[in-house]
Structure formats: C-alpha cells, structure tokens
Amino acid sequence: MSAAGPHGTAVGPPLRLHGPAGPWRRVRRALHERGTVLVYGLLADWIPDDRESAGLRQLLGHDWARYEAMALAPVRDRFAASRRLIKYVAGCALRAAPASVELGYRPGGRPCLRGCDHLDISLSHTGDLLLLGITRRGGIGVDAEPADRRTLLTGTERRFWTPCESEALARIAEARRPREMVRLWTLKEAYSKAIGQGMRFRFSDFGFPPGGAPPRVLTPEGRPGTGDEWSFGSGRVGRYAVGWAVHDTGGTPGPADAVGRLDRGLVEALEALTGPPAPNPERND
Template sequence: MPAAVPAAAVGAPIRLTGPDGPWDAVREALDVRGSAVLVSRLGDWLPAAEPAVEPSEREVAVLGRDWARYQAMSHEQVRSRFLASRLLLKHAAGNALQAAPETVDLAYKLGGRPYLRGCDQVDISLSHTEDLLVVGLTRRGWIGVDAELESRRLLGTGAEKQICTPHETARLQELPEKQRNLALVRLWTLKEAYSKAIGQGLRFRFTEFGFTPTAGDERVQVLRPDGSPGTGDEWSFGTWAVDDGAYTVSVALFDAGFGDTADIAAHTMLDDGLLDALIDVT
C-alpha cells in the first residue's frame, strides 16, 4: 500500500519526454497523492522536425474528435501546439485510466475547459506557453494548472492593476525591486490555476482574490482583497520553476472530500455498454 499523505498534497511536476513517459512515476503520484502535474515540451510530441509533416495514422486516432478541429486550423504554430498538447493530454489521461489513449474521449465545457467524457472521477487541466506543455490530473476533486515564462515583464506595464488586490500591491512594494516581477508572475499563474480549477477562467476578476506574493514557509491559500483568509484546508497550491528556471508553473487543487477513489481504471468505472459507446477512434 502507498504511504499515506495529506489529502490535498501536491507533488512537484513530473517531466515527460514523449509517449514513453515515464508513466510509472505518474501512476505512483496518482496512487500516493491522488494527483499529478506533468510538464513536457512541444518537440517531445510533434511527429517530426518539419512542421508541415501531417500526423501519423496512430496520432490521428489519438486525436479522435479533435482531428476535425486540427484540420480546420490554418496557422502552423497553432496547429503544432494543438497537436502536441492533445497528444500529451490523451496519453496522460489514458495512463491514469489504464486505457489506450485513442479510447479516451476528450470533450470541452463552455469556455473551452477540457474534461473526460464519462469519467468524471478524474479531473484534468491543460496549460501551455511558448514550447512548454503542462497537464494536471486528479482523482480527488478539481485541478487547475498554469505556466508562464519567468522572464515575462509584467511589472510597470499596468498589469498590476489587473492582477493585484490592495493587499498584494502593498506586499509587492515591500519586496526588493528585483524580486517584484517574478513575484507578479507567480501571482498571475496561481490565479490562472485557481480560476481554471473552479471553472471560471478569465471571467473571474483577479482583483477579487489574492495570494501571498512570495513563496515562504507559510501555507499558500486564497486571500480576500484585504489579506484575510478566503479558503480552508480543502484547497492546496504549488508553484515551481521548471526547465532550469525558464518557466513558472502553478497548480491549484480542490479536495472535494469524496475519499480516496484509488481504482480509476476505465474498465472498472464504466459498464461495458457505456464504455463501448464512449470510445471514438475515428
């Protein structure tokens, strides 16, 4: 039996190098913690170095319903990022569900948030920036992930007024000037991750909730605009620098209190007739 850990624990991101994983590390994270954050690169998933090369028959099968969306895209960079991110998401979900990636039925809610049709025991989240791809998986409740270049300039651009609560603005001013932009990037990714987890995306104004600007020893939690606590132990958060500090990745995880649903294999969650109806390999 895996060692017991707090229900809301979030582990550090797992680096994937393509369809070969390493998936054992992902399954271990799901077994032990109930959640996993995966990071990968576009080049790990693209079918060839030449962007004009079309996906293989297997990759078309893995795309499933998204194949039509891919074909409708005209911008090559957008097509490449869409293909790589969906291949990663389908392989990740397939390994979590112990099912072939081409049998995973990916659908989208209003606003574009992806979900696994017929497998609501597993929540998923997707983010990408530049050539970094991030996927979040959980069997405990809701998850949201976000990524941004650590070097992205936000400070002094007016972004602070769109991102920060009064409490955050005051705390940022207390930091050394050279630390403020990185702290603002961290706040941005945490807020993106949290709004994705609750299904609001950019519709939820970032000035209505906050976080501590710096990653200290204290537990990270949502704060009201005045800095008072806004959530309880059901939420947990994490932020990491990945790829030698090139990117900031954040995750927000809500533990719905359903207990530890350890068995999330597709063949045990769905009856045979429903499973057959959900499989779409065309």
C-alpha cells in the first residue's frame, strides 16, 4: 500500500504507521518541519492483540465504558484501533505516554485532545483504513473514501455540487468522472471538518476546481472563497482516495503555546449561512 503524491504542497503525503512500532521519527520530523502530519494505518495494525488487550482499559481511559457497551466485535475493534492510533500519534507529538493523552469530544462527536488547544486532530476511517491528521498550525480536516466508489452526476446528487462544479464535471469523460467526484468529495468533507461544521454545512454552498487545478475553496459562482491561510491536498492510499484541509492561524507553536483553531469571523459567517451547529454525529469522525 502506498500514497501517491498530493496535489497540495503544504503537507506531505500520509505516512504509514505499522502499529505502535511507528516509525515515529518520521512523524516527529514532519511535525517539526511543517507543523502538520498525516498518518494512516490499517485496522489490522491497530486492533490490540491478546497481549496488548491487558493495557487497553488504561489506554482508553474515559472511553472504556463506551467501548464495553459496544455489542458488536467489529465495532469495538474499530473503536479501539482508532483511539489507539490517535493516542499514540498525539503522544508522539507531545512526547508523552499514549495512556496519558485524554480525549474529549466536540459537538457532533469529533474527537479532540483535552487540554491541548495548540494541537488539532481529524480522523477518518473507511473499510480497513484509518487516516489521521494532526497540526500545530491551527485547524485540520481529513477524509478518506474508496476510490472506486460509483458516484453518478444525477439530478438528486446535484445538491452536493455547486453549479460550477456540475458544469465542469459534466465536461469530464464519463469513465473518469466518478473518480474525480470522489476526489472532490474528500476535499469537501475535509474542509467542512476543519471548520467544525461536518455535514451541517451544505456542500452546494462551496466547491473546488475539478481537474488538475490546485485545490482551493470556490464560491458557488466559481470565485475564490478562502485566502492563503488555507492549504488543501488530495492523493491516494492504496485503493482509497484521501483529502485534507489545513487552516494556518500563524506559526508553528511549541507544546507550551496555544492558538485559536479558527478565525471567529469565519465561523460566524458560516453559522449565518447554515445556522448553529446541531448535535448530529459525523459519519466517520
């Protein structure tokens, strides 16, 4: 499994983590050099084996009761694997023991690092893939989807695309169109996660340029919708399409510093369009 080169340049391609063994040096180097790192692992890498299960209760902490209440083994395994990945990556960033990292949850169910306002995380999982983004720069969102997902340009699905996107997609050869739609979808999901809206922000209210153009947010009419403080990228991890969005609030603060996740004016403007956030759980964190 490999990651193809991203369209964006601010963040490197996702790094493969083979469970708790890492490699962690590459993660620390990326955080030091860029302030942001994307990592991925397979469920099999992160589901605890019998030997590791003995320490799972301590590692999960407040999430242990939630884990025990899950009736289906595959659901429990996915939950344990994703929380292990988050805690080991956050522990690497903080130079702390993974079990000492405490997770909280924002409205909508998105996990965050409690007491670590200078670090933002975003998790996506689909199939056997776990994708995690972590940044010291401000806010981050990531998304992963099966690259071969069959998505059609129908009247019903046009509610997910701006008029400019629909016109551009209609000009793309039918054989290539589904893959391009999946790429655009991962960017939309990543951006909506980075601004804290999830699926509550209508996807027809913003778009991205299809094709080989550098990804950036566009208004429904095709005009620039964000500035240079945002960077975006997309790529492939094996059979999955992945996308990411990073909002840079300035600098790469050290562990003792704290920065606000997002410009308050941006959030207020979005809430004016969409209304206040509703407590609906996001599809994949």
